[in-house]
Each structure stands twice: as structure tokens, then as C-alpha cells.
Amino acid sequence: MTDEQIIQELKAGQYTSAIKALYKHYSTVRGLVMKNSGSKQDAEDIYQEALIILFRKIKEPDFKLTSSLSTFLIGICRFQWLGELRKRKISVGDFEREIDSAHIETYSSFIEEESKFKTAEEALLKVGEKCRDLLRLFYFEKLDFKVIATRIGLANERVAKNQKYRCLEKAREYYLTLKQNEA
């Protein structure tokens, strides 16, 4: 798939095929991380994070990709890994020189923006699994309540809808507590 096709798929919410197509860059990232004191798990984590950032950005109407998808993903990964190495107090060595300096500001702003959402994610991880699935099916998979009800075994559409409000309320409470603790 070309970059353009991948972007179109992402915009259309066709994640699976896009992720499959983007999987080919993962080996580069894995090499990069493992060459620089990281594990396979680290590589998977930062690659996943980079994909999340990419998916979010692609959906923003005024976002323009200024490089190829591989440059973008690998750049984000490099930058994340540099931060992680610093956090772990591991010498970064020559790794820092390889950072694509022209995009540093963009990359760091994306990563920072995304980190805000991690708190929300944390809050959602505290609500029950069923709740989380419901919210995911509604907001992410964009399914209607009828389908959601059958998927997660709720009596009907109305129950699913009510459940959604409750789940979101609960998530909100957790979120506000987490934020308070942060501050």
C-alpha cells in the first residue's frame, strides 16, 4: 500500500489493514531500540505509541504530513526512545545525533499532547472491563447501541445507552481524582 492509501484507510477507520501495512517499519524501530539498550517489549510499546499519535494526527482536519509515513513514525520513535533513555539515566551516546532536528518541535509537541490523554486512559482502565468495552465500541468503533447491546450481552438498546452514561460518569470521576493527585 502506498502512504496515500494507508492514510485514506486510517481516515476511513480501517485500522487493521493500515496497521498491517505499517508493520513493515516495525523491524527498523525494533533494530533501533534493541541496538540502543532496549528490549523487544520497549520497541513494541514505543511503536504502538507512535502509531497512536499518527492515527490521531491523521484524523485532525488541518494536519498535514510533511514527510513519508516511515520518516514520521521512525522519527517519533527515535524521539520517544531518546526521552526514555534519559528517563532511565542510560547514556544516549551517538543516538541523539541521529534525531531528525527539523522535526523535533513537532514531535515533542505531539508526544506531549498525547501524554495528556494517558491520564484519561488510566482512568478508563479503572472502570470495569465491560464499561470500557462499551465506551470503546461506541466512541472508537462507532457502533450503534443496538449492535453494542448484542455484542456485550445487554438486554437492549436503551440499557446500553444508559450504561454508557454511567460508564462515562464513572470514568470522569476517576479522571478528576487522578488529575487532582497529579496536581
Place this chain on the structure above:
Amino acid sequence: MNNLIDQIDAYLDGTMNAEDSASFEAKMNSDASLLDQVNTQRNLRAGIERIGMKAATAQTFKKITLKNKLYKWGIATLAVAAIATSAYLATTTSTTTDGAEITYELPATNEEGGTNWADADRNLPTQLFEINPAKDTVIETMGGIVFAIPAGAFLNAGDQFTLEIREALTPMDIMKAGLSTTSNGELLETGGMFYLNARNGEASLKINPDKPVYANVPTNEIRPGMQLFEGERTADGGINWVNPKPMEKQLIPVDIFSLNFYPDGFLEKVAELGFDANDSTVTDSIYYSYAGRQQQFLQPMEEIYSEMDTLRSQVFYSNEISVDGEKLFNANCASCHTTTEQRSTGSGLKGVLSRIPGGDWKYDYVHNPSAVVKSGEPYANKLYQQNKSVMTAFPRLTNAEIDAILAYADHGGKPYGMEIDPARIAAIHTAEFQNTLIATKEFEERLQVIFSLGNPGMLDLYVNNLDKKLYQIDSMAMNMAGGEQFRGFYARHDGGVAVSQSHMKELQEYYQKKQEAARTASERTYNGRTDEQRKQDSIYFAGQYEREIDKIDQYGENLRAEYEINIREAYEQLGISRTAKVEYQGGGGGESYGLQVETTGWKNVDAFVWESTVNRTTLDYTDPTTGRTAVIRYEELQINIPDAATYNQVMVYLVTDSLPCFMRVNEVNGAYSEKLNELLDYSLVVMAEKDGTWFSSTTPTVTPGSVNVTLIATDESSLRNSLNGLFAGKVGSEFDTEVNYMKETRAYEVRQEKAKQQAEIDRQIMEVIFPFYGAFQDVKPANSSDTATKVVVSDVGCDEARKQLAAAKTNAGILKAAAYKTADDAKTAAYAEADRVEKSYKNPLEKAAKKAAADSMRKTADDANARSKANADAAEKNAISATQAKVDATCGNP
């Protein structure tokens, strides 16, 4: 409350109408708590998206792991072309499930809307999967069958449908289910069966004939002649198997030149660089010109990585083969086996992977060969017959080690380089390979994966097995590092294109020869290009060196002449008469002057005039005895050249009839200025060059102060003519040399610029065609200024850089030695002059003053000498350090 959540959702989704949206925003602006809530909800939605996206990526990663697992079993595959199909195959069990719901209740009707059921329907549990018809879905049954259900595979599927699967894969299950293995009364060899149906509500769905469902049924061994049968329920509750279909897809060769054999993105890049991407002669010649070029970046990396074996195995090979096959082979197998076709005690192991049975056979056999022979397994027995002895057992080798050994031995012992050399493509994208499996759409798809893995061994596998079916070759590729990506191809069960053995042999030879030819041609072009560049540059550098020597000579001649003019004038002003020409004698060439000495005061004049001439400062000397003064003024001329920086080269000359040569005015911080001797009449000549266009300006008379130069465009011959005419019989001929020099400099710069552009094009194309190239390069964007140099650096191999360094050291040494000699000559000459001055006292009274003057001259000479040498040292260091940087960058200095 709930209403508010919905409102916020609508606002965030952008589904509110303009009016509502505006009033909502107004409310938000005045109500901080509402604003808070909107932001919280926005963040929560983003968090939900994170969870969704993580689930999506994790699923894909999991699928790839699943594929790895499946690949170890070896798998038979078939396309399910009709609904409600039961099939049987040779099978084993597996244990993974993928979120199935299990029920023993039968639905009201069967797939045909009827109510007749077989015993198997009643006895086997039904696994239910909820499928979103808009998405490609892969599920794995409890028995280990993997179904790939493309989006839109089922017609009229609505929003969601349910997949019903019943399976009986082990003999035990088959017996319990009461399934028969007869086809119209004839007994069938069996392994397992499955039932598949899809429903939306009560209604059974039909499969879209254009988008069949793929099923991967696990098996230990792929047996030829496997067919897919459809099940027909019989009145007695059994199933009769009918309509056998071969499970292989036939390949249809197409015109090989209609296929795209370039790496993904190559044509787009070529178009982006301004070439005609629609003209295959252009694109072929570009792509094939990179034959062999991967060596430039792989070789230095190989050197580094060979020292770091563990790392190398992680980066270069997939995790399945992270052990060193070569070492293991040499330690364990080399005494009895070769990596060629040549038999030793045991078989030659080249191509071993394509011969041996699939599945775990290789592990079992290596761990305990006699057990496998005793079990009656045919291939092991064939080997036993051939060798009349059983192989030594290696119970301690791990499966991964066995894989590594076989992978190493399989391709003739040579470790595969990385990257697909364009020469290989040049060899197969030819008329010779028409009507082979290479000339198929199916191969075209595989080639893209081979490109992305950069493993030429995989490509060779297809080219060297033209007589096999594609899926058979796929299964061999699956045994290689990164081969899990061929799982999907293998699953399609693509067939082959018939080719005779003799033709295949011809093609294999052609493949080797053509590859070699393409590589040689590319190397010749590349070396020709760089050799020519180097040759031209060395001619230019030699010329530049000559010119530097000439410049020093000319400066010396001018200095002597000007000193002579100055000292004559000084004597005249002081009222000292001269009987002979006083000439500055470089090198102490004996007494060649004489003058009458009438007073004692003149004695310092030599030194003052000398210093004033060398330093171009005003001489202002008063004879202590006579009180007469000698003044020779040096005054500054500022030469203003508008936009001087925009020209490639600017040369400024002062011409005077009184001196043998013109004077060059050097640029200091972008400004041109020189001090003029009031005794001389100067003309000003400025020549400039911008992108190959010449400019000139001539000012017949210049006096101290400032002069504005207007450069006028001209061509080379009128420039030469006008300068020759203007200075005919004087100094004009020297301008010819200057114009030549500027021309050569221009040509050199153009060459450099071209080389830089070529290097940038190379970088961009190689990034596309060689997947590993980017991993070893800086991924900085092309517009950063140091990229070009970096690219040039990486463009040159380590050996080449070392050669250049040696050459740079020699060149810099020669230049430095010349500069040292010139400086020393000047110093010797100055000392000789000083000696002469010191000895030239005519009475004892003069002696001390003469000595002081001579010492001062010596000191000036010493300083000048030291300065010149320091400059020469710095120049040498600069020249070497640039090339040293190249060596460091390419040879990986620790």
C-alpha cells in the same frame, strides 16, 4: 445530565448545527464549569481512542505472532467456495481459541433452510463468532483452523453476522461425531472435517463468489492430491462427501513487461526527481544503475556487526534464527556434509530445505535419526538406503539451531548479503522469463515482500525452482528468516507454470550471467563517473598548486621592483646621490651596488624603506644629521564591488607600469582594499564570474580613497581581447592565465555541485530501493546543509576514504614543503641583506647603528618566516582533517 453528555458529544463530533454550536460556545465561555466538563469529556474520548487503537495494534501484533506459531506446524489451506461446506484433511490438533461462544443447541433450520440434521451436527459443539462484515476478520477455532473472512465476504450480512463452525479434526472427534469417511460408497483417507455457516438473524448467508473465505487447516505434512469435498446429509444421519475440488489455484502467466518489478515507491520517487516514470527505458536504466551499490553501505556495517554477533542476529535476522548457522555447521556437520551439491560421507546440503519433508521432521531426524528410520518414515528410509548408514544423532541441538544450520547450508553456505541487488531484477525482468511463474501477478506480489525483507536468498528460491508450484516455494521461503510474511501467500495455494527441466537450467544460467553483466555495467558506470571526477580534480589541484608558486614569485618580483623605486626616491629626497642602481639581492648574491656616502645619517634608510615597502606603510624618515626628510606615502584605496558575495568568483587586480606584474587584491571579510604607493600610477581591473557568465570592469586611473566598481557582463573572448588590448605589451598576457584559472575553478565547482546533486539523488533512490539503507543513514531531511556532505561521506567506502586520506596527506605535504621553502628562501635573502647592511659601515661610528638596522631586518624576516610557516601548517591540517572526517565516518573509528 445525560442530555448534557450527548450535547457535548455532538459538539465534539461537530454534528451540531451552526446555530446550536455558536450558542453552546457562548455558554462555554461564560460558564467555566461547563468548559471544564467539555475538556474532560474531550480528554476521556481521547483516552478511549487510545484504548481502541491499542487494542487494534495489539491484535495485529498478536496475529503476526499467531502466524509464527502456525508456521511451525505447517498448514494446509483451502478456499471455501460454497456455504455449508464440510471438508476433511490430514490434521492434528491445536488448542487456541479466539473468543468463540460455544453452544450445543442447534438452530431452527440448517444452512439450506431445512431441518434435516446429521449426527455430526448434533454431536459436535457449535462455535459462534460475531463478525463485523465491514472489516477483514481473522478467527481461530478451538481446533486451530484459521479462517480469514474478508470484508464483504458474505452477501446481505447487515451490520453484524454470526459465524457457526463445527469441527472434527482428530480421529477421536470424527468417531464421536459419527462422521463417515465415504464418498459415494468409497472409503476416503481422512483426517478432519469442518462445517461453516453464517447467519444474520435466522437467515443463512451466501458467500460472495468474488470474496471467498480462506481456511487454514493445521497439518503435519502437506500431502499432494488433497481435495476439498462438500458434505451432503443423508437420510440415516450420516454425511456423504461429494464434488471433490482440487485445492490449488492455477497460475496464468502474463506479459512480463506489464508487471512492475520495482521496489514499492521507486516509480513515485523517480517521478518526484523529475524523470519520466512512464518510460520504462528511463526507469530501468535508473534502477539497474544501482546494481551492486548496496555494498557501499552494507560492507562497513558488516564489518562493525561482525564484531557484535549477538546484536547482528537481532538486527539482521528475525528472532527465529538468532544463532549462527555457519559456526554450528562447521562445528557439527562439516565433517560429513558439504554446503554444495557434492556428496561427502552424507548428502551435499545445498537446497536441503526444498527436499526434506515439512513440519517437525527435520528436528526429529537430527535429534534421533535412527528412531525416524525405524518408524518407517519414507524419506528417512530413502536416505538410509542411499547412505547405507544412519546419521549421527545430535540430541542437544535446539530447534532454532537446526533451523539456522539448515538455512545456512541450504543456500550453498554463503551467507546471504542483504538487499535485493537491482542486478538480480535486471536478470529476471526479461523476455527470457516469459511464460514462467516469474511472469505472473502472483510473483509480482511476492517480489514486493522480498524487496521489503531485502533477502536475495528468497528471490533465488523462486528463480531456481521454476518447475515447482508457487505455494511449494512459499513454504520454503517460510523457513527463512522473515519468512512468516509468506504465510499469507502460502495460504492461497497458488500453483505453478509448467517449464521443462532443460529450459529451467538454461534460465538459471542466464540468471547468473545476466546478473553479473548488470552488476559489471553498473560498476563501470559508477567507477567511470567517480574516476573521471577524481582525474579532473587532481589536474585542477595540480594547476592550482602551480599558480600558488607563481603568485609567490610574482609577489617577490614586485616587491623587489617597488623597493628599488622607493629607495631611489628616498635617497633623492634625502639628497644622497647614487652612482649605481641599488638592487635588492635575494640570496646574498654578492656586491652589486655602490653608492657614495656623504653623511652618516643614511645608514638606517635601507631598513626603513624595506619595512615600509613590505608592510605598505608610509615612509617618514628624517636624517638625524642633515635634518632632511624622506616621505613616501602609502594611502588606502577602498574598492566597492556591489553584491560581491553573489558572484561565484571575484578577482581584483591593481596594474602599474612600474612593476613587472600586476598586484592581486585579496578579500578580507568581504571587503577589498589596498594601500597605494604615491609614486606609482595604478589602474584597476576587476573580473568576476557568476554561473558561467563573465563580468569585468576596468578603471584606468585610481587614486587613494574609494572607488565604485560597476561590473559589466561580457563573454570570455571579449574579456581576453579587451584585457590584452588594454595592457598590450605590458602585463596583459598574465590575465590569460587568470581567466584560465577562473574557468578551471568554475568547472571544479560545477563538478562538485553535480557530484553533490548526484549523491542526493542516490540517497533518495537508495532509500526507496534498499530497505536497510535508511537504518544505517541519518534520516535527516535533504535540505539540511550538512546532509549533502554527509551523503558524500557515506557515498565513499572506507577503503576509498583511506585512499583519499593518503592522497590528501601527500598533497598537503607537498604544498607545505613548498611554502616552507619559499618562506626560508625569503628569510635567507633578508638575512643576507641584513648581513650586507651590517657590514656596510664605512667608519666605526656607523657600526652600532648599522648593526641595529640589520637586527631589525632579521627580526622582521624571522617574524614573516614564522607566520608563513604557521599558515602552511594550518593549511595542511585543514586539508587532512576534512578527509580524516570521511575516514572516521565510513570506517567507524571507535
